Amino acid sequence: MAEFTLKARSIFEAVGGAHAEAQGVVFDEAPKRALVSLAARRGAAKALTAALDAAESLTLPGQGQSAEASGLVALALAPGQWFIACADAESDLEARIRAAAGDRGDVTDISDGFVALTLSGRRARDVLARLSTLDYADANFPEGAVARTIMAQIGVVIRRLPDVDEPTYALETARSSARSFAHDVATAISAVAARG
Known part of the structure; x- marks a missing residue:
């Protein structure tokens, strides 16, 4: 009888990975938690x-x-x-x-039902503004703030992390729609980068 082994892999491998970077914005899958x-x-x-x-x-x-x-x-x-x-x-x-x-x-x-992601960089707010209607200005969404929102028609829980050098956000989204969400975020990053 054939033996099978399971190999852990990123939910995003099939679509080229979750990592996207442009104009100082970095989007990536966070470590499993x-x-x-x-x-x-x-x-x-x-x-x-x-x-x-x-x-x-x-x-x-x-x-x-x-x-x-x-x-x-x-x-x-x-x-x-x-x-x-x-x-x-x-x-x-x-x-x-x-x-x-x-x-x-x-x-x-x-x-196992959610995927953790991070979005950071000096233009991270511009990317988020393309995806949702929340106001991400420091006064309205300070470090530690949390919101459950819709981004590109997909449910997301977002938290503003403590800034190291630039704004950083943790995103939790359902694993079932994570590939679509990653694609939408990467598209928004490309659009922000194209504006220079």
Whole structure:
């Protein structure tokens, strides 16, 4: 009987990779990470926040914000709803968050359902402006800001990362539409570059 082995590969390999670069804008696939969705049960948001703070030293942020602690990043998507990510893709993130949440929240492992990407560079805002209607100016979308939005008709969760030298954004999009999304972002980068 033939033996088969599975090889991990980028979701973007079939379309030439996710990496795109022009005019100082860099778009790439981020390293694999663990990701869970956390939703507070009715009336339990404050107790859930206290439980996560006690168990993981992670204070769940308010809507539109993010928080980092103990190697975890929490993104507040709506009242009582968060994504929580851990850079260690092999971590027991779901079990940790489930244990901390107890009967105060519902936890779902969505690591394989979403793809993490990064967009950075001095003209990254110009690229984002071509893809969505959000205002990415510093005053309206500062470091740590989070939004769930539509970009080129595809759902995306975007977070402004701390600037090292230039604006940098983390993007989470559904794996099922990630190839189309990568193509749309690369097209927007090309359009921005063509304008000089």
